[in-house]
Structures are given as structure tokens and as C-alpha cells.
Amino acid sequence: MALGRVILRSLGVGGYHAILTHMTTITVSHLTKHYAVYHKSSGFLRSFTSLFHRNYHTVKAVEDISFTIADGDLVGFIGPNGAGKTTTLKCLCGLLHPTQGNVTVLGSTPAQRKSTFLTQIALVMGQKNQLWWDLPAIDTFRLNKEIYEINEQMYDKTLDELCHMLSVERLLDTPVRQLSLGERMKMELIASLLHRPKILFLDEPTIGLDVLMQKVMRDFIHQYNQRFHATILLTSHYMRDVKELCKRIIVIDHGKIIYDGTLSKLISQYAKHKIVTAVFEKESIPTDLLAWDKKAKVFGGKVTLTISKKDVNQLARKLLAFKGLQDFTIEEPEIEDIVRIIFSKASA
Amino acid sequence: MKKYITSASIAFGEYFVYRLNFILWRVRNILSVLMMYFLWHAVYLTRIDMFTYTRESMLTYILLIIFVGSVVLSTRAYKIAEDITTGNLKTFLLQPINYLGVALSKEVTDKLINITFSLVEFAILFIVLHPPLVLPQSMGTLFLFAIALFLGASLYFEFGVILSCIGFWSREVWAPRFLFYIIVTFLSGMYFPLDIVEGPLGVVLTLLPFGYLIYFPIAVFLERLPPSMLLNGFFLSLLWLLVLSLVSHKMWQKGLRTFTAEGS
Amino acid sequence: MKKYFHVWQHLALASFQMFFVSRVGAVFFLTGKIVRFSLYFFFLMLIFGKTKALVGYNVWEIILFYLTFNLIDSTVQMLFREVYRFRQYIVSGSFDMMLVKPVNALFRSLLGWTDVLDFITLVPFLAFIVFVFSKVGGISFVGVFLYLSLIINALIIASSFHILVLALAILTTEIDHAIMIYRDFTGMGRVPIDVYQEPWRFFLTFVVPVGIMTSFPVKALLGTLSATHLVVAYIISITLLLASIRLWYWALARYTSASS
Numbered sequence: 001m002a003l004g005r006v007i008l009r010s011l012g013v014g015g016y017h018a019i020l021t022h023m024t025t026i027t028v029s030h031l032t033k034h035y036a037v038y039h040k041s042s043g044f045l046r047s048f049t050s051l052f053h054r055n056y057h058t059v060k061a062v063e064d065i066s067f068t069i070a071d072g073d074l075v076g077f078i079g080p081n082g083a084g085k086t087t088t089l090k091c092l093c094g095l096l097h098p099t100q101g102n103v104t105v106l107g108s109t110p111a112q113r114k115s116t117f118l119t120q121i122a123l124v125m126g127q128k129n130q131l132w133w134d135l136p137a138i139d140t141f142r143l144n145k146e147i148y149e150i151n152e153q154m155y156d157k158t159l160d161e162l163c164h165m166l167s168v169e170r171l172l173d174t175p176v177r178q179l180s181l182g183e184r185m186k187m188e189l190i191a192s193l194l195h196r197p198k199i200l201f202l203d204e205p206t207i208g209l210d211v212l213m214q215k216v217m218r219d220f221i222h223q224y225n226q227r228f229h230a231t232i233l234l235t236s237h238y239m240r241d242v243k244e245l246c247k248r249i250i251v252i253d254h255g256k257i258i259y260d261g262t263l264s265k266l267i268s269q270y271a272k273h274k275i276v277t278a279v280f281e282k283e284s285i286p287t288d289l290l291a292w293d294k295k296a297k298v299f300g301g302k303v304t305l306t307i308s309k310k311d312v313n314q315l316a317r318k319l320l321a322f323k324g325l326q327d328f329t330i331e332e333p334e335i336e337d338i339v340r341i342i343f344s345k346a347s348a
Numbered sequence: 349m350k351k352y353i354t355s356a357s358i359a360f361g362e363y364f365v366y367r368l369n370f371i372l373w374r375v376r377n378i379l380s381v382l383m384m385y386f387l388w389h390a391v392y393l394t395r396i397d398m399f400t401y402t403r404e405s406m407l408t409y410i411l412l413i414i415f416v417g418s419v420v421l422s423t424r425a426y427k428i429a430e431d432i433t434t435g436n437l438k439t440f441l442l443q444p445i446n447y448l449g450v451a452l453s454k455e456v457t458d459k460l461i462n463i464t465f466s467l468v469e470f471a472i473l474f475i476v477l478h479p480p481l482v483l484p485q486s487m488g489t490l491f492l493f494a495i496a497l498f499l500g501a502s503l504y505f506e507f508g509v510i511l512s513c514i515g516f517w518s519r520e521v522w523a524p525r526f527l528f529y530i531i532v533t534f535l536s537g538m539y540f541p542l543d544i545v546e547g548p549l550g551v552v553l554t555l556l557p558f559g560y561l562i563y564f565p566i567a568v569f570l571e572r573l574p575p576s577m578l579l580n581g582f583f584l585s586l587l588w589l590l591v592l593s594l595v596s597h598k599m600w601q602k603g604l605r606t607f608t609a610e611g612s
Numbered sequence: 613m614k615k616y617f618h619v620w621q622h623l624a625l626a627s628f629q630m631f632f633v634s635r636v637g638a639v640f641f642l643t644g645k646i647v648r649f650s651l652y653f654f655f656l657m658l659i660f661g662k663t664k665a666l667v668g669y670n671v672w673e674i675i676l677f678y679l680t681f682n683l684i685d686s687t688v689q690m691l692f693r694e695v696y697r698f699r700q701y702i703v704s705g706s707f708d709m710m711l712v713k714p715v716n717a718l719f720r721s722l723l724g725w726t727d728v729l730d731f732i733t734l735v736p737f738l739a740f741i742v743f744v745f746s747k748v749g750g751i752s753f754v755g756v757f758l759y760l761s762l763i764i765n766a767l768i769i770a771s772s773f774h775i776l777v778l779a780l781a782i783l784t785t786e787i788d789h790a791i792m793i794y795r796d797f798t799g800m801g802r803v804p805i806d807v808y809q810e811p812w813r814f815f816l817t818f819v820v821p822v823g824i825m826t827s828f829p830v831k832a833l834l835g836t837l838s839a840t841h842l843v844v845a846y847i848i849s850i851t852l853l854l855a856s857i858r859l860w861y862w863a864l865a866r867y868t869s870a871s872s
Contacts, residue, residue: 094712146619148714382812530648
């Protein structure tokens with residue numbers, strides 16, 4: 001009893017709080033970020049006066065959001081362009097000071113940009129690169145080795161592993177400007193991961209990539225999360241990225257969190273419908289079937305119906321009774337559609 | 349015609365968008381002349397005249413560099429190079445306007461802004477430095493001065509076009525321009541009046557086109573040239589203008605062909 | 613710290629390598645620098661053909677002033693070339709990638725590029741200076757020591773200015789001419805500061821410390837610099853350095869990165 005009291009007293013309330021925040025790798029509470037955007041004047045007279053005075057308005061990029069992320073999680077931030085995803089990410093990396101609210105990552109305040117913090121994180125942004133254009137990627141890698149003070153053996157080991165995972169061994173000595181976009185992205189990833197960061201922030205990682213490369217990217221992220229046990233946070237406006245990778249997603253729109261939870265819960269919470277597709281032989285679709293959904297889509301012998309969840313079982317039983325039925329499937333609606341519904345509800 | 353006026357006024361607006369830059373640029377104009385002014389002033393502390401220039405005429409020369417330099421050496425012709433290397437030229441070629449014509453109209457705007465501001469700067473320096481000035485005796489001189497300025501400005505524009513055309517064939521546009529600018533600075537009379545160079549070197553300088561950018565107009569203003577040299581000067585500057593126009597025209601045509609052929 | 617030296621070394625080597633990618637441009641630039649130096653030298657000699665002394669200094673002393681200017685100017689440009697590219701980093705957002713790394717962003721933005729050409733020109737300058745030392749009489753050991761320390765002092769002032777430019781770039785992204793103004797001002801140091809009349813001389817010595825940068829070293833060498841001026845020189849440079857660094861951190865705090 002006395003021992004317990006001593007422990008609590010020595011930890012202090014702050015100490016207890018610190019332990020709590022350390023277990024959750026990222027803690028964001030009531031984060032708000034506003035920008036001032038200046039107006040550019042057109043026309044001669046206004047141009048001249050703009051020499052002395054400029055008008056601006058405030059953009060509320062992020063408005064009072066809160067969430068926590070634990071060690072090893074793979075979380076996706078989904079939202080339309082301008083929703084505040086990248087702003088949130090930048091606040092987590094220390095690139096932006098919050099206007100209001102608290103951010104704690106790995107026990108530090110990112111905005112202080114302490115060395116101990118920066119050595120444990122990595123940021124990869126789709127369009128921005130850190131590789132030297134005219135030199136081979138390996139030169140940037142060696143620079144990062146110096147910057148992060150990685151020892152020789154660890155560097156070699158990590159480099160080998162990453163190159164193998166991304167199959168770029170033979171491209172290490174090619175000047176970056178001669179690489180394709182996909183190959184360059186791979187090199188950017190390696191450059192950012194040489195120091196084995198605890199947290200990896202990915203901003204729009206698949207933007208501009210072809211379908212094949214997108215898959216490679218997703219597979220790599222998944223593998224990396226498994227192998228290196230890093231916490232990964234990615235932002236995207238492609239649902240596919242999130243659908244295949246993240247168990248947990250956070251949906252942001254107009255700077256506010258609309259949904260924070262698992263994907264499956266999102267579907268069950270918001271998707272009130274299921275998609276039933278039935279294929280009949282010889283284009284003989286029973287008319288009663290079409291009565292179930294006025295907006296049914298028909299293509300040859302295939303009919304696609306959107307049916308509310310409570311009616312699905314009933315319809316399934318009816319379907320099985322129909323003659324000429326060749327095949328049928330019952331599916332969740334596309335996540336894209338679900339999210340679209342959420343956004344339209346939020347802005348309404 | 350209207351489209352040229354519109355593009356000129358857009359160019360005007362562009363200046364003020366970058367306000368700090370604009371002010372700094374004007375300050376630089378003044379600074380570049382101050383050093384020379386003081387240097388020559390110090391030189392003349394111990395002498396009445398040097399290289400056939402009196403203190404008054406030398407100092408007038410230096411101050412006039414601001415004005416003449418602003419009129420002649422300010423150019424947007426280098427934007428052409430930018431448009432070529434970035435490929436923006438494509439957009440302009442698709443429009444029903446003559447690209448070089450637009451460039452020229454923007455050039456005129458440029459000159460007008462420059463003349464206005466350089467007159468202001470000239471006035472400021474005059475008040476602050478109390479320089480002894482040598483002014484022309486007759487109106488005819490001013491008229492000839494204006495013509496010489498016009499010729500100088502046109503010459504420099506052609507130079508700008510030619511240098512920009514390099515962009516059609518190579519990515520290195522800034523490097524040759526850098527070298528060119530250094531050469532021009534010295535050989536045009538921006539640092540010192542060219543006639544202080546004696547002997548064969550001096551003769552070479554009068555034959556080169558650079559001297560007609562800065563030195564010649566100022567020499568006209570200062571009425572230092574006997575009629576025979578005046579005639580020679582105008583003749584040579586016209587000749588060079590012709591030559592350079594032909595070269596720039598040829599290069600532009602050739603360059604356009606390469607540009608559109610590659611579809612870069 | 614050792615790490616920073618290694619990083620600088622690596623960055624310098626990378627800039628050398630990247631430089632050789634474009635050899636044609638290099639030739640033009642090097643030629644340009646040599647031509648500029650030579651033509652101005654020619655011009656100075658032209659004046660000295662007609663006059664024995666300029667504001668009390670003889671030919672060799674004037675040459676020494678000119679060479680000292682060039683030494684400082686080349687060293688500054690060699691070390692701080694990255695500042696010229698900084699605006700691009702801000703505009704493109706690449707600066708964010710620098711901020712996210714455990715390297716001081718100021719260090720990286722100031723010293724990230726070492727210019728080979730300026731490095732090359734340093735060697736002949738140094739050789740020429742040593743040669744001129746022998747032509748100018750009365751050089752003492754103390755004089756040389758003061759000369760070198762004042763050159764380092766000049767570098768401190770120059771870096772303060774470049775840091776100021778970096779801070780401005782973050783705040784306004786409109787810095788193209790700021791650096792050129794610096795070059796124009798310091799360019800006035802090609803000749804002894806005594807050339808300039810008062811009150812310009814005072815302005816150019818103590819307000820915009822060109823005189824401190826380029827003329828004081830030579831004056832100290834020649835033994836014409838007062839102790840007061842010497843102390844003032846050091847005080848000004850340290851003050852400027854601390855102020856500019858302060859400004860940089862303030863600008864960084866206000867930084868809003870280019871939006872995605």
C-alpha cells in the first residue's frame with residue numbers, strides 16, 4: 001500500500017500521463033489549424049495599391065480533431081481534396097504548428113522538431129522528392145546514412161532488405177533522372193526508410209502511379225508494416241489504397257473527422273444496402289424481380305439490384321425459386337459509394 | 349492592335365505583384381552607378397582632367413549610365429528563352445498572334461516603366477550628390493540622343509532574341525547569357541567611357557556593336573563627337589542593327605522549325 | 613560536431629559530381645568569372661596609368677584591396693551557393709523534406725552546395741595575394757594575423773546576410789533581388805572604402821558593413837586600422853550573426869508550407 005503511494009507520488013500525475021501517451025504512439029487532441037491566404041489583385045490600379053496593402057482571408061484547414069494511434073497500427077486517412085488530411089499529417093510531422101490543440105508523437109511535441117523525434121519518423125510525399133536528380137539514388141542514400149548516423153552494418157542490412165523487397169538492386173547506380181516514375185518512387189521509399197523509422201507518414205503515396213505500380217506500393221506498405229513493425233499513417237483520396245491496406249480508417253472532410261473506426265464497421269454502419277447480381281439464361285428476367293428495385297440495371301441476362309439489408313434474405317429465397325437462374329451474388333456496396341454518402345450527409 | 353496593348357498592360361501588372369522584388373531592383377540600378385561615380389570622383393580629386401574628360405563631363409557620363417542603361421539594357425527578351433525551354437512557346441504559337449510582336453510590345457512597356465523610374469532615380473541622385481553636370485547646348489543634340497537610344501535599345505533587343513534562340517538547341521541558356529552580360533558591361537561603356545582606351549584596342553571597341561548600347565548615346569549627349577564621328581557612329585549602329593536583325597530572324601525561323609519538329 | 617562535418621563533406625562532394633554533369637555551362641561560367649576579374653583589373657590599371665595614387669594608396673595596395681575583395685567574394689559564393697537555390701525548395705515544397713530530417717535546416721539551406729568553380733578560383737587568388745604581400749612593404753606577423761582574422765570576420769558578416777536572405781525567402785518567397793543587392797553592395801568593396809565620400813563612407817562601413825568586410829583586413833595589414841575600429845568590427849559581425857539566426861528561427865516558426 002505504502003509502496004503504491006510512493007510509486008504514484010514519484011511518477012507524479014505528469015509521469016502517469018507520459019506513460020499513457022507512450023503506449024499510444026500518436027495522440028491528437030482538439031487539433032485546429034488555420035491559414036491566412038493572401039488575395040492577388042488584378043488590374044492596374046489594384047496591382048499598384050497591393051504594393052502597400054494586401055487583403056487576406058482565413059482558411060480553416062483542420063477544425064478540432066482528436067484521435068489516438070497505437071504502436072504498429074496501419075491507419076488510413078481518407079477524404080476529398082482539401083479535406084485537411086495533408087495538414088493533419090504535417091502537424092504530426094512537426095512541419096506545421098497547430099493553431100490550437102495538442103499533438104504528441106512518440107512522447108514528443110512534433111513542432112519542437114527535436115532530433116530524437118526526427119530520427120524516429122519518416123515522411124514520404126507523393127509529389128515531393130528528396131533524391132538528387134542528376135546523381136544515382138545510392139548517393140542520396142549515403143547522405144541519409146550520414147544524416148541519421150546509421151552504422152555501416154545496419155545500413156547495408158537495411159539497404160539490402162529494402163532493395164530486395166522492391167526489386168531495385170540493379171538500379172542503384174542509375175542517375176535518378178533516367179528512372180521511370182515508379183522506380184523513382186521506390187527509391188524515394190528506400191531513402192526514407194534506411195533509418196528504420198518507428199513511424200512512417202505517407203502522403204498520397206500512389207498518386208500519379210499506374211495500376212500495377214499502385215499494387216506494388218500497397219504490397220510493400222503491407223509488408224513493411226509486418227516486417228519492421230512500424231506504425232504507418234497514410235493519406236489518400238483513392239479508396240483502393242485504404243480498402244486493401246487499412247483495418248482502421250479515419251474519414252476527414254472540411255477539416256472534421258466524420259468517421260474513425262474499422263472498415264467493416266463503416267460498411268455495416270453506413271451501408272444500408274447490398275448489391276444483388278443475378279444472371280439468367282436466355283435473357284428471361286422475371287418481371288417481379290425487377291419490381292424489387294425500380295433502378296435495377298439490366299445487361300443481357302444479368303440484372304443488378306440495390307436492395308436494403310432487411311429485405312435481402314427474403315429476396316434471396318425468392319431468387320432461388322426462379323427458373324432459369326444461373327448464378328447470383330450478394331455483395332457489399334463499393335466503399336467509394338459509401339464514403340460518397342457520408343460526405344454528402346456531412347455537407348448537407 | 350488591342351491584343352498587344354492588353355499584353356502590355358498585363359506585363360505592367362506583373363511588375364507590381366512582386367512588390368519587394370520591384371523595389372529592390374530599382375535600388376540595384378542606383379547602386380550599380382554609385383560605385384563608379386565615387387570612384388571617378390576620387391580619381392579627379394587630384395586632377396582637373398583625365399583621358400580628355402573633365403571632372404564635370406566624366407561625372408555626367410556616369411550618372412547618365414543610369415538613364416541610358418535603363419532604357420537600353422532593360423529587356424524582357426530573356427523571357428523568350430524561358431518560354432522556349434519550358435515549352436510554353438507551344439501555347440503561344442497556337443494563338444493567332446505574332447509571338448515576337450507580343451514580345452516587342454512587352455518590351456515597350458518595360459522601357460516605359462524603366463524610363464519613368466530612372467528619371468526619378470536620376471533626380472534623387474542629383475539632389476543628393478550635387479554633381480556638376482554638363483548639359484547639351486542645342487535641341488538637335490537631344491534629338492540625336494533619342495535616336496541613338498532607340499538604336500541602342502533595338503540592338504539589345506535583337507541580342508536578347510538571339511541569345512534566347514540558343515534555347516532551341518541547348519538547355520544551357522543562362523550560362524552564355526552570363527558571359528555575354530559580363531562582356532557587355534565592360535565593352536558597352538557601362539563602367540567607363542570607351543574613348544579612354546587608346547590605340548588599336550580603342551578602335552576595335554568602336555567597331556564592335558556593344559559600344560552603341562551605352563557609350564555612343566551618352567557621347568552624343570555630351571557633344572563630344574565631331575560631325576564625322578557622329579555620322580560614322582550612326583552608320584555603324586544602323587549597320588549592326590541590320591545585321592543582328594537578320595541573324596535573329598534567321599535563328600528564330602530555324603529554331604521554330606526545330607521546336608515544332610520535335611514537338612517537345 | 614563530427615556528424616555535421618561529414619554531412620557537409622558529403623554534400624560538397626555531391627555538388628562537385630553534379631557540377632560535372634553540365635560541362636558546357638561550367639566552361640561559360642568559369643570563363644565569365646575570369647573575364648570579369650581581368651576586365652576590371654584592366655580598368656584599374658588603366659586609371660593607374662594616368663595617376664600615381666588613389667586616395668593615398670599606391671598601385672600594389674590598390675591591387676591588394678581588389679584581391680582581398682575577390683578572395684572574400686569567391687569564398688562566400690563557394691560556401692553559400694545553396695542560398696540561391698533555396699527559393700526553389702520553398703516553392704516546390706522540397707523544403708519540407710529537409711525539415712523532417714534530423715539535420716539543422718539552417719545548416720542544410722546555407723551550406724548545402726559547394727561551388728567548384730569558385731573553389732578553383734580561390735587558389736590563384738591566394739597565390740596572387742601572397743605575391744602582392746611581397747610587393748607591399750612593411751608587412752608584420754601581427755598584420756597578417758589581423759588580416760586573416762578580419763577575413764574570417766568578413767565571412768561571418770556574409771553568412772549573416774545570407775541567413776537573412778533565407779529567412780526572407782521563407783517569409784515572402786520574393787528574394788531574387790535581395791542577393792543581387794548584397795552583391796552590388798559588396799561589389800563596392802573592390803576599391804578601398806576611402807574612395808567614397810562622407811557620409812557614404814560611414815554608411816558603407818558601419819551600416820552596410822562592406823568596409824568592414826573588404827577594406828579593414830587590408831588596412832589592418834598595412835597598420836592603418838585603429839584598435840577601436842577593430843573591436844567595432846568584431847562586435848558588429850557577432851551582433852549581425854546572432855540577429856540573423858534569431859530572425860531565421862522566427863521565420864521558421866511562421867512557416868506555412870506550400871499546400872499540397
